[in-house]
Amino acid sequence: MPVIVGVSVVVFSIVHLLPGDPVLAILSGANATPEQERELRAQLRLDDPLPVQYLRFVTRAVVGDFGRSIFTRRPVIQEIAEQLPSTLELAATAIVIASLVGLALGLLAAVWHNTWIDRAAMLVALGGVSMPSFWLGLLLIFVFSLQLGWLPATGQGGVSRLLLPAATIGLNYSAVIARLVRSSLLEVLGNGYIETARAKGLSEWGVTLKHALGNALIPVTTIIGVQLGNLLAGTIIVETVFSRRGMGRLAVTAVLDKDYPLIQGVVLVSALGYVLTNLLVDLSYSALDPRIRHREAAQA
Amino acid sequence: MRTIAAVALLLLAPLTALAQAKPGGKIVFAARQDIDTLDPHITNRAATRKILIQFTDTLTVINPKDGKVLPGLAESWEVARDGKSYTFKLRRNVKFHDGTPFDAAAVKFTFDRIQEPLGAPGVARAFLGPYDGADVIDAHTVRIRLKQPYAPLLRMVGLSPLAPLSPTAAQKMGQDFSRKPVGTGPFMVKEWIPKSHVTLVRNPDYAWPPSIAAHRGPAHLEEITWRFVPEATTRTAVLQTGEAQISEDLSYGDVAALEKNPDVRILRGVPAGTPWTIFPNVQRFPTSEPAVRRALHHAISKDAIVRLVFHGQSQAAGSLIQPPTPGFVPVNKELFPYDPARAKKILDEAGWKPGADGIRAKDGKRLEILWIFGTNNGYEEMAPLIQAMAREVGIDIQLREQPRVQMYEAWRKGEHGIGELNWWFPDPSILTTNFHTSRLQAFNPPRLSDPEIDKLLDQAAAMVEEGPRMELYKKIQRLLVESGAGIGLVDQVTLVGTRKEVQGFAFNVVTFPVLYDVGLTR
DSSP states (O other), rough: HHHHHHHHHHHHHHHHHSSSOOOHHHHSSSOOOOOHHHHHHHHHTTTTTHHHHHHHHHHHTTTTOOBBBHHHHHHHHHHHHHHHHHHHHHHHHHHHHHHHHHOOOHHHHHHHHTSSSHHHHHHHHHHHHOOOOOHHHHHHIIIIIIIISSSSSSSSSHHHHHHHHHHHHHHHHHHHHHHHHHHHHHHHTTTHHHHHHHHTOHHHHHIIIIIHHHHHHHHHHHHEEEHHHHHHHHHHHHHTTTTSSSSSHHHHHHHTTTTHHHHHHHHHHHHHHHHHHHHHHHHHHHHHHHHHHHHHHHHH | OOHHHHHHHHHHHHHHHHHHBBBBBEEEEESOOOOSSSSSTTTOHHHHHHHHHOOOOOEEEEEEETOOEEEESEEEEEEOTSSSEEEEEESOOBBBSSSSSSSSHHHHHHHHHHHHHHSSSHHHHHHHOOOEEEEETTTTEEEESSSOOOOTTTHHTTSSSSSOOOOHHHHGGGGGGGGGGGOSSSEEEEEEETTTTTEEEEEETOOOOOSSSSOOSOSSSSSSEEEEEHHHHHHHHHHTSSSSSSSOOGGGHHHHHHHTTTEEEEEEEEEEBBEEEEEEEEETTTSHHHHHHHHHHHHHHHHHHHHHTTTTTTTBOOSSSSSTTOOOOOOOOHHHHOHHHHHHHHHHTTTTTTTSOEEETTTTEEEEEEEEEEEEEOTTTTHHHHHHHHOOOOOOOOEEEEEEEHHHHHHHHHHEEEEEEOBSSSSSSSSHHHOGGTTSSSTTTOOOOOHHHHHHHHHHHHHOOOHHHHHHHHHHEEEHHHHTSHHHHHHOOOOEEEEETTOOOOOTTOEEEETTTTTEEE
């Protein structure tokens, strides 16, 4: 909750303190007179003092009313509702790809620690994290759409149109996950109980998967949650490159148009998504590590 | 020679007949820019106007070849001697997509609605100029009254934001009209999915194409998916994969590679309007000095910009409007050839002496000019090149990028040393928009306020006779270029790629796509 309130204040102040006037943006090209300008300003209620505008914004926002977009004149919540599912679909698929690829690379690297496999896996991870998504996206289009002709490059609908954009984001984040899985696994593998497991005669894979992985996943889960914020930012570029609709495209247009209500709505909804995911991550700890749940129960 | 040509033509004839477009088929059109609305009276974007063209018809039609005005939904017209009223005789048996008849009342409704749109007014109101009102004389005759003479009107009513709309639909739908507007055109809007696409379907009743169209009757295509593909590289890719049949605004650098692709055809259109242009601020030091503006113009090699930025796909600008615009006269070459030596001499004579770093100074002030250029405004590659050329003669251009909204605001406050702007526009009266005192609060990036120029621009805007009117615009162009208030750089050119099975693609006068005649050969 404090996060959301903080975000609302910051967003409200930033868009209003930055230079650039939406009324002029709307009227550019119409050769408007000063009266028309005043008239529009009053109509959009941009002539009230800032605290009044903020209070109006907050009291409405708590009931899901973010006002109307200055440009399209449609309710902001409706604009967001139209774009959100597409981004959620993209983000969810990207997380799955990131987790799978990251986990696989990290496991390989940890189990064959200090061999060429480790180095190769980490090189791939380094590549993934270093490649900017607009370039990786174009590269994937070049290979899979243009050269191989397997997947369409743009648009919406179906797994085939989702795969390339989701992979673009996913590969970027898989690198971070891979490195973390590796280091976290190596740390856990150094523990005494792992030696015990080995002493029982379990194979190295058995030790890793059965005894080490569960404990190693706790920091990884946290990072996946934290990365979600970055991931939403990543959709801005990826949605543009792959011509998908979504929150990223909406955010870019809103900022370029200085569409205050729309910017506020988009950022608040994104912040809400971020907070909710982190809540989910916190809850998932207890599933991964029963001790966390027990400790809380003891305190209560 | 002539016989060979004739034989070749005979041989080719059956081939072209075979390549005739067949009715039916669906295409994907990859468009550069998202749209803001589909309401013609609110929009400010070319992106929206390109779609309007497909589902509306206009009262007049401008021939893209010579800029002449031809009949559209208006069969004929008469201009009052004082230039303050225009009487249009309208075509009969024309219907809107909702089945209601197109008549004089619909024209009056449309023009009145432009004055009081459901939202902030867009370009439509500016296009309609000094509109005072309309009178329905009979069902098929309408008289437009103007507050003052406004000669551009005949070309303005040829632009899609002024196209007649169904009064019934507009009144019934209210705000929803901006999602699914209703016109008389060859295609109808089926749906608009924001940030994704607009679907247009064929109007089966269409029987009133303008005379320049290649066929009669309904459009060939059944359906058009107008998809927004903002990334230029992606637009090139979808054209190559065949995911899109038409891709607009290709990047200049991609064209050479695309031309080698046998499945793709590249089409070039030169729009009426203004070239890529920079405007020195005549009210702000140091561009307030005519010598500085003149030296800057001499210092810029337009051909180098054509070569390096446009990959040879365009040509050096000849004036402050460009060739297909009526009244165009090439004065740049004569008045301001590329000549860095002359630029240096002009600055020397004006007292600007080179300093230790090569930048000139006078009375302790460095020759610094601030160019505020807009994000995604198309000048980001030209700016550093011009900066380097100016440095050669001792002018220091400082570049600052800002979102366009902020750039326009800086212009209004006069904070810029150089502003940039270019238009698609079918009439030379666009010079009024860029240079007239009355536009200081709108565009007018040079902040020019010259009573002599104002008088000539007003005169030209009021002249009903086309011939003398264009002569006057030629005189104005010469005066403006001489004054250094605008430096035309490179002519705008529109590059569109189509798959080779696409036939009948045409540009309108401002190179917006006309898809009525488009068909597929397979």
